[in-house]
Amino acid sequence: AAGVIQSPRHLIKEKRETATLKCYPIPRHDTVYWYQQGPGQDPQFLISFYEKMQSDKGSIPDRFSAQQFSDYHSELNMSSLELGDSALYFCASSPSRGAAGQYFGPGTRLTVT
Amino acid sequence: AQSVTQLGSHVSVSEGALVLLRCNYSSSVPPYLFWYVQYPNQGLQLLLKYTSAATLVKGINGFEAEFKKSETSFHLTKPSAHMSDAAEYFCAVSAPQNTGFQKLVFGTGTRLLVSP
Numbered sequence: 001a002a003g004v005i006q007s008p009r010h011l012i013k014e015k016r017e018t019a020t021l022k023c024y025p026i027p028r029h030d031t032v033y034w035y036q037q038g039p040g041q042d043p044q045f046l047i048s049f050y051e052k053m054q055s056d057k058g059s060i061p062d063r064f065s066a067q068q069f070s071d072y073h074s075e076l077n078m079s080s081l082e083l084g085d086s087a088l089y090f091c092a093s094s095p096s097r098g099a100a101g102q103y104f105g106p107g108t109r110l111t112v113t
Numbered sequence: 114a115q116s117v118t119q120l121g122s123h124v125s126v127s128e129g130a131l132v133l134l135r136c137n138y139s140s141s142v143p144p145y146l147f148w149y150v151q152y153p154n155q156g157l158q159l160l161l162k163y164t165s166a167a168t169l170v171k172g173i174n175g176f177e178a179e180f181k182k183s184e185t186s187f188h189l190t191k192p193s194a195h196m197s198d199a200a201e202y203f204c205a206v207s208a209p210q211n212t213g214f215q216k217l218v219f220g221t222g223t224r225l226l227v228s229p
Contacts, residue, residue: 004156035217042203042219042220042221042222043157043203044219045216055215056216058216092157092217102159104149104157104159105156107156
């Protein structure tokens, strides 16, 4: 079965640079979520989109922005990167607002040096 | 607001022994509850979910969990541990969809260690 695709899988950036993470949801899933997982921590919700509109917002820094496109893929844009942004970034998708559970991609490991 | 508490950051069992990972939730509305498993350097895999149907939920890899409203618990069990079960397990809660909230709130995770 098709799964959530994230790219790139690994990304190394320097402080103050920008990064763009991409997420391709499972076909026919209309809701996309972004989570950040720091080392040894639980995933923290950043932002979600339903039918290309932002549906909920968590602890996402103002330096980050995201959007969902007409083909339902989503991009997380991160600017002025800081050392503390180093983390695993997960995208998850679900059908119909998440009642059936969210299905996670393999994650993008971002390292800021 | 919803939250979950996982008791025990590490649980050690012998291969073949019962696995019990504890999760208690707090929710102002009837919750949806989930267990996810994360292997090293991998994403989170959905093990099972409770969405207000049967209180005993069976998942993949022989795991099951029972929703107990009176105890606000959703503990994860498996009768016989296998070496391949060694991983990090996360309990999560989300608000039912008619409230508009969709995000998952995770517990701090429990690392399951399985010894031969």
